[in-house]
Amino acid sequence: MVARVVAALFVLLFWLPIITPSSPSLSVCIVGSGIGGSSVAHFLREYSSPSASVSIRVFERRGVVGGRMARVAVGGESFEAGGAILHPKNYYALNYTKLIGLKIRWPNATSASDGREDDGDFGIWDGKSFVFKTWRVNSKLPFVDKIVPLANKALLFWRYGFSLIRMDNFVQRTVNNFLKYYESTNSRPVFETVDDMLKWAGLYNLTGNTLEEELISLGLSPLLIRELITVITRINYGQGVSISGLAGAVSLAGSGGDLWSVEGGNWQMAAGLINRSNVTLHLHEAIESISNLGNYYELNSSQGNSYKCEVAVVAIPLDEVDICFDPPVSIPPRKLQHTHATFVRGLLNPAYFGLRYVEEIPELVSTIEDPGVPFLSISVLKRHDEKEATYKVFSREAMADALLDQIFSVRKETSRIDWGAYPYYKAPEVFAPFILDGRHLYYVNAFENAASTMETSAVAAENVARLILSRHFGDVPLKLSASESSPANTGLHLEL
Ligand SMILES: Cc1cc2nc3c(=O)[nH]c(=O)nc-3n(C[C@H](O)[C@H](O)[C@H](O)COP(=O)(O)OP(=O)(O)OC[C@H]3O[C@@H](n4cnc5c(N)ncnc54)[C@H](O)[C@@H]3O)c2cc1C
Ligand SMILES: *[C@@H]1O[C@H](CO)[C@@H](O)[C@H](O)[C@H]1NC(C)=O
Ligand SMILES: *[C@@H]1O[C@H](CO)[C@@H](O)[C@H](O)[C@H]1NC(C)=O
Ligand SMILES: *[C@@H]1O[C@H](CO)[C@@H](O)[C@H](O)[C@H]1NC(C)=O
Ligand SMILES: *[C@@H]1O[C@H](CO)[C@@H](O)[C@H](O)[C@H]1NC(C)=O
Ligand SMILES: *[C@@H]1O[C@H](CO)[C@@H](O)[C@H](O)[C@H]1NC(C)=O
Numbered sequence: 001m002v003a004r005v006v007a008a009l010f011v012l013l014f015w016l017p018i019i020t021p022s023s024p025s026l027s028v029c030i031v032g033s034g035i036g037g038s039s040v041a042h043f044l045r046e047y048s049s050p051s052a053s054v055s056i057r058v059f060e061r062r063g064v065v066g067g068r069m070a071r072v073a074v075g076g077e078s079f080e081a082g083g084a085i086l087h088p089k090n091y092y093a094l095n096y097t098k099l100i101g102l103k104i105r106w107p108n109a110t111s112a113s114d115g116r117e118d119d120g121d122f123g124i125w126d127g128k129s130f131v132f133k134t135w136r137v138n139s140k141l142p143f144v145d146k147i148v149p150l151a152n153k154a155l156l157f158w159r160y161g162f163s164l165i166r167m168d169n170f171v172q173r174t175v176n177n178f179l180k181y182y183e184s185t186n187s188r189p190v191f192e193t194v195d196d197m198l199k200w201a202g203l204y205n206l207t208g209n210t211l212e213e214e215l216i217s218l219g220l221s222p223l224l225i226r227e228l229i230t231v232i233t234r235i236n237y238g239q240g241v242s243i244s245g246l247a248g249a250v251s252l253a254g255s256g257g258d259l260w261s262v263e264g265g266n267w268q269m270a271a272g273l274i275n276r277s278n279v280t281l282h283l284h285e286a287i288e289s290i291s292n293l294g295n296y297y298e299l300n301s302s303q304g305n306s307y308k309c310e311v312a313v314v315a316i317p318l319d320e321v322d323i324c325f326d327p328p329v330s331i332p333p334r335k336l337q338h339t340h341a342t343f344v345r346g347l348l349n350p351a352y353f354g355l356r357y358v359e360e361i362p363e364l365v366s367t368i369e370d371p372g373v374p375f376l377s378i379s380v381l382k383r384h385d386e387k388e389a390t391y392k393v394f395s396r397e398a399m400a401d402a403l404l405d406q407i408f409s410v411r412k413e414t415s416r417i418d419w420g421a422y423p424y425y426k427a428p429e430v431f432a433p434f435i436l437d438g439r440h441l442y443y444v445n446a447f448e449n450a451a452s453t454m455e456t457s458a459v460a461a462e463n464v465a466r467l468i469l470s471r472h473f474g475d476v477p478l479k480l481s482a483s484e485s486s487p488a489n490t491g492l493h494l495e496l
């Protein structure tokens with residue numbers, strides 16, 4: 001009997017101190033439910049040990065999650081309105097779709113229910129004429145189908161020459177450097193600043209020069225820079241070749257082959273990550289203030305609610321929102337580039353382009369920098385029949401009805417979105433830190449002036465999640481892959 005009591009006491013004494021203090025807890029409030037905020041939630045779950053009790057709240061001012069991954073309804077059908085295309089090496093996005101069970105939509109698929117039809121032809125419009133145009137042949141012969149892309153490659157080569165190969169090498173090199181961010185957490189440090197993160201992957205220097213400077217130093221022809229490259233940066237970032245070399249390389253990578261999107265909408269990645277991360281989601285609730293009250297942050301919302309969290313994560317661009325920080329935070333000024341996306345169901349007017357037949361207008365009308373060109377690009381999202389298609393027009397200014405009436409001969413439905421789309425890029429870029437106050441207030445979108453894409457948001461979010469856990473818990477509950485559980489933290493930059 002006595003032995004039993006002693007044994008029981010022994011067990012109690014022995015286990016109690018282990019059980020109580022070793023059940024660490026953490027409360028995190030995330031502002032924004034785009035790919036950035038939802039990825040932070042996902043990686044917090046992925047990396048925190050099961051013994052840690054981590055509670056996560058996500059705040060979204062709108063009624064849906066996904067942010068700039070949003071759909072627009074035109075003529076009863078839905079299309080990507082913001083972030084549309086993903087690169088075949090966007091590994092986090094690829095993993096998300098697998099994890100959540102979403103379907104990938106390759107542009108080569110036959111059922112083009114949304115997104116852009118990639119096999120279409122394209123032309124470069126200078127305001128007066130098409131300075132370049134690829135061939136389109138509507139043929140049922142597989143032989144011709146194979147020849148046309150080859151002929152178009154030859155056409156491109158004819159106009160731009162070996163500079164195309166130099167451009168390709170530049171993009172490949174940059175993409176390969178970026179792949180370092182998928183290395184094992186064993187060898188990949190946690191970064192406290194965007195500068196450190198970019199330097200580690202060999203990408204920082206590219207933010208110091210403009211794309212134009214970078215490409216000239218690589219010996220690319222001025223014609224290629226003025227035309228094809230400008231066309232691409234205008235489509236992807238609404239800006240010309242004065243953007244940084246890094247934003248430019250990312251933009252060029254997003255114009256290659258094998259680009260994909262999520263069937264039914266990219267926003268489902270955010271929805272799926274939030275759904276499976278045991279998150280308390282607050283829709284229709286904008287955060288208006290974040291105050292540091294010592295051991296926690298107090299977040300006040302548009303609903304008049306007040307939330308307390310040990311860690312606060314800002315997963316929105318701070319450039320155009322006025323969240324009131326107490327104490328105030330100071331970050332380098334940054335402007336957003338606005339892209340007006342205008343969706344039209346109708347038919348383009350060939351006369352506007354100096355053509356006789358609408359079939360002669362390329363599927364993608366791209367443009368060079370010229371004050372006389374009132375839009376960035378016009379692309380066919382879907383052809384309904386010979387008399388009707390759904391188009392997406394990108395422009396820097398809102399498209400007035402009078403202008404649309406010149407460009408379109410038929411306009412049955414028009415829908416407009418003014419996006420605070422991405423940073424206005426310049427060189428050299430100056431970055432805000434990931435840690436806004438030196439304590440536990442984090443900023444995912446500090447990475448956005450390196451480049452703004454769905455994948456870069458996820459990559460920045462992964463780093464922020466590791467930063468949160470390593471700084472909050474020290475080396476305790478970081479759960480990395482089983483084989484690397486103990487020595488894993490040697491690579492972490494810990495600040496205790
Ligand atoms: C027209 C356009 C085309 C693009 N094309 C591509 C592309 O083809 N490929 C690609 O990879 N990327 C593309 N991008 C960029 C890509 O969409 C973004 O980089 C990415 O989606 C940003 O995600 P995020 O989570 O960082 O921010 P966001 O998606 O902006 O998420 C922020 C969220 O926070 C919410 N919010 C804001 N303020 C508050 C507040 N105070 N309280 C609570 N919630 C708040 C917002 O409503 C939003 O839902 C494009 C962007 C645009 C606009
Ligand atoms: C979800 O998180 C809450 C804390 O936010 C926790 O109490 C609950 O046990 C978690 N549920 C699951 C299924 O993990
Ligand atoms: C489309 O391309 C992808 C990637 O190259 C490939 O895996 C897929 O099989 C292709 N699908 C079709 C229908 O050709
Ligand atoms: C994607 O998922 C696979 C399998 O779960 C994993 O091995 C791989 O490391 C993941 N890739 C990234 C970039 O996280
Ligand atoms: C970046 O520039 C610095 C200074 O000019 C140079 O020392 C360094 O080698 C460059 N890094 C890379 C990766 O090119
Ligand atoms: C959320 O996840 C569960 C499985 O974990 C699934 O059954 C459900 O359909 C998901 N809900 C949404 C809205 O994705």
Ligand SMILES: *[C@@H]1O[C@H](CO)[C@@H](O)[C@H](O)[C@H]1NC(C)=O
Binds near residue numbers: 291305306
């Ligand atoms: C936030 O709300 C609380 C409770 O209503 C209030 O005491 C506090 O002053 C508010 N903070 C700010 C910055 O408005």
